[in-house]
Amino acid sequence: MPVELNNSLEQRIQSIREEIRLGCEREHSTLFEKHEVVPDLQSEINDKQKIAGSSLSPRDLSSYIEHTLLKAEASPLQIQELCWQAVQFQFATVCVNPRFATLAASVVEDSSVRVCCVVGFPLGASNTAVKAYEADRAIHDGAAEIDMVLPIGYLREKQYQEVYLDIRQVVEVCHDQQTLLKVIVEASELNEDQTIAACMLSMEADADFVKTSTGFGTGGATREDVALMRAVVSETMGVKASGGIRNLTDALEMIQAGANRLGTSSGVHIMKQALGDRVEREVVLEY
Amino acid sequence: MPVELNNSLEQRIQSIREEIRLGCEREHSTLFEKHEVVPDLQSEINDKQKIAGSSLSPRDLSSYIEHTLLKAEASPLQIQELCWQAVQFQFATVCVNPRFATLAASVVEDSSVRVCCVVGFPLGASNTAVKAYEADRAIHDGAAEIDMVLPIGYLREKQYQEVYLDIRQVVEVCHDQQTLLKVIVEASELNEDQTIAACMLSMEADADFVKTSTGFGTGGATREDVALMRAVVSETMGVKASGGIRNLTDALEMIQAGANRLGTSSGVHIMKQALGDRVEREVVLEY
Numbered sequence: 210m211p212v213e214l215n216n217s218l219e220q221r222i223q224s225i226r227e228e229i230r231l232g233c234e235r236e237h238s239t240l241f242e243k244h245e246v247v248p249d250l251q252s253e254i255n256d257k258q259k260i261a262g263s264s265l266s267p268r269d270l271s272s273y274i275e276h277t278l279l280k281a282e283a284s285p286l287q288i289q290e291l292c293w294q295a296v297q298f299q300f301a302t303v304c305v306n307p308r309f310a311t312l313a314a315s316v317v318e319d320s321s322v323r324v325c326c327v328v329g330f331p332l333g334a335s336n337t338a339v340k341a342y343e344a345d346r347a348i349h350d351g352a353a354e355i356d357m358v359l360p361i362g363y364l365r366e367k368q369y370q371e372v373y374l375d376i377r378q379v380v381e382v383c384h385d386q387q388t389l390l391k392v393i394v395e396a397s398e399l400n401e402d403q404t405i406a407a408c409m410l411s412m413e414a415d416a417d418f419v420k421t422s423t424g425f426g427t428g429g430a431t432r433e434d435v436a437l438m439r440a441v442v443s444e445t446m447g448v449k450a451s452g453g454i455r456n457l458t459d460a461l462e463m464i465q466a467g468a469n470r471l472g473t474s475s476g477v478h479i480m481k482q483a484l485g486d487r488v489e490r491e492v493v494l495e496y
Numbered sequence: 497m498p499v500e501l502n503n504s505l506e507q508r509i510q511s512i513r514e515e516i517r518l519g520c521e522r523e524h525s526t527l528f529e530k531h532e533v534v535p536d537l538q539s540e541i542n543d544k545q546k547i548a549g550s551s552l553s554p555r556d557l558s559s560y561i562e563h564t565l566l567k568a569e570a571s572p573l574q575i576q577e578l579c580w581q582a583v584q585f586q587f588a589t590v591c592v593n594p595r596f597a598t599l600a601a602s603v604v605e606d607s608s609v610r611v612c613c614v615v616g617f618p619l620g621a622s623n624t625a626v627k628a629y630e631a632d633r634a635i636h637d638g639a640a641e642i643d644m645v646l647p648i649g650y651l652r653e654k655q656y657q658e659v660y661l662d663i664r665q666v667v668e669v670c671h672d673q674q675t676l677l678k679v680i681v682e683a684s685e686l687n688e689d690q691t692i693a694a695c696m697l698s699m700e701a702d703a704d705f706v707k708t709s710t711g712f713g714t715g716g717a718t719r720e721d722v723a724l725m726r727a728v729v730s731e732t733m734g735v736k737a738s739g740g741i742r743n744l745t746d747a748l749e750m751i752q753a754g755a756n757r758l759g760t761s762s763g764v765h766i767m768k769q770a771l772g773d774r775v776e777r778e779v780v781l782e783y
Contacts, residue, residue, distance in 0.1 A: 218724075218727055218728075221688075221689065221692060222692060222696070222728060225689060225692050225693050225696060226696060228654065228656075228693070229656045229660075229693060229696060229697065229700075232654045232655065232656035232657065233656050233657040233660065235657075279619070279621075280619075281618065281619040281620055281621060281645070281648045281649070281682060281685065281710075281712075281713065282648045282649055282652060282682075282685045283621070283649045284649040284650070284652055284653045285649060285650065285653060285655070286653060287649070288649075306619055306621030306622065307621070307622050307623055307626065308621045308622060308623055308647060309621070330619065331568065331618075331619070332566070332567075332568040332593060332617070332618070333568055334566075334568060334570070334593030334594070334595045334596070335593065335594050335595060335630060336594055336595055336630070336633055336634075336637075338633060339594065339626065339629060339630045339633055342626060342629055343622060343623070343626045346623055346625060346626055347623075350623075358568070360595060361568050361569045362568070362569055362570045362571040362572060362574070362575075363571070363572065365569060365571055366571045366572060366573060367515065367519045368519065368572070369515075369516045369519035369520050370519065370520040370522075373520065395568060395569075398568065398569045401508075402508065402512060405508060405509060405512050406512050406515070406516060409509070409512060409513060409516060410516065413516075423568075425568075425712070426568065437505075440505055441505075441509060
């Protein structure tokens with residue numbers, strides 16, 4: 210039988226009710242304050258010296274990184290911190306859920322960092338019209354790149370027309386507004402032929418990138434996925450590796466396999482490894 | 497460096513290209529054929545004899561169950577099979593992603609089974625307007641119940657106005673169209689006070705149910721979550737337990753703790769256990 214309200218619970222409910230009343234009156238627009246950009250870090254990232262064991266400079270590497278926080282429980286404050294890290298490290302984008310597009314855009318304005326929002330994420334099983342609407346809203350709110358998930362179950366059942374039209378409709382929304390569209394194929398749920406078909410359908414629909422993974426599936430990017438996707442799309446499209454890229458070795462391997470972008474929540478750690486003892490002070494690394 | 501196209505890959509691409517061309521021409525509307533309803537199963541479910549160790553009959557239990565398949569890779573064929581199982585076992589609903597609303601509604605028509613669609617799922621981090629639009633589309637496509645995910649990060653940061661308005665806007669879309677609205681609070685990501693606040697905000701926004709979990713978070717429903725949520729919402733709202741309900745014991749425990757609905761992908765297994773040796777033939781259990 211249901212637990213009865215006891216006095217202690219009743220008191221907590223009263224106290225939370227008051228908190229809700231106060232919370233509804235409070236202004237939340239300025240939780241986060243931008244810090245100063247740290248000049249030393251900027252000069253270290255822009256130093257021409259190559260990363261040990263690589264032909265890339267730190268700045269080359271940072272331009273691959275999409276600094277990513279897509280967890281359900283991510284708070285507005287954490288998103289703002291993520292965005293500010295992206296500015297500090299000169300990452301390509303911040304990759305966030307569309308609810309945070311406006312907030313993210315406000316933090317990265319006046320920097321080279323772009324806002325990337327996910328759509329139909331992570332299951333790819335919302336309606337095409339909803340994905341298109343979600344993309345349109347995100348662009349309106351400040352997104353310059355959209356990562357959509359294709360309808361995986363339809364692809365596996367070879368309902369190619371359905372998959373093509375799903376991608377195509379979102380492409381049209383994006384390209385009408387000078388926005389890049391990446392198609393997440395969720396390679397861990399596909400066999401090789403299905404991954405090839407996903408790439409070809411994305412290419413046919415004129416998407417700009419194919420992307421390996423949502424990070425919420427059973428697996429992340431593998432070298433093999435990235436190499437296969439790169440071979441199929443040739444040089445006509447970008448390839449974004451994502452999911453499970455946790456350190457510098459992973460990052461360089463994915464680039465070696467053909468990735469132009471790396472979606473990762475470990476961007477700061479990767480850059481620390483890349484900069485090596487050049488950043489011992491860790492001035493901006495305390496977020 | 498990127499893998500070059502070799503002959504073998506080039507051949508596979510050609511063959512998949514042809515398959516895509518054929519796939520785009522093929523009609524996919526009738527993959528699934530409804531089977532006969534099995535009369536024996538119907539009479540066994542409707543038998544008044546109680547389940548061993550419970551005051552519920554098999555029919556009582558089946559009316560709690562929301563037969564659920566929300567995986568990204570679920571195919572249209574699997575969704576249709578799920579729906580047909582729900583009809584056979586007289587479950588309360590089938591719970592599917594909105595892309596499948598029309599398909600699900602077509603299978604369960606002429607039965608008591610309702611279609612339930614998830615919205616803003618599973619992260620709760622799409623925009624309120626997108627959740628409202630997604631709900632509206634799902635209802636138009638045949639959903640009679642909507643399970644939405646609240647914006648978890650905002651709740652944790654006590655941005656209660658944001659959470660309230662998010663729920664309220666979807667409630668309005670649903671209630672304008674005689675549709676039930678359940679609010680998924682994702683209790684595994686909340687402490688007790690946050691769970692209480694989520695229930696109170698859902699109650700305040702006039703939602704019909706609170707629901708424990710998406711099944712994609714770090715944990716599923718616990719007895720404690722269900723009992724707490726039941727105590728907070730008293731008898732004014734329903735409580736749906738979901739995530740990790742895998743057998744008859746789990747199911748009966750959740751009902752005991754105060755759940756009115758059980759979201760589970762193990763509905764058939766649970767009913768087999770409930771019917772015990774009454775269903776040895778397993779006529780319809782081979783899906």
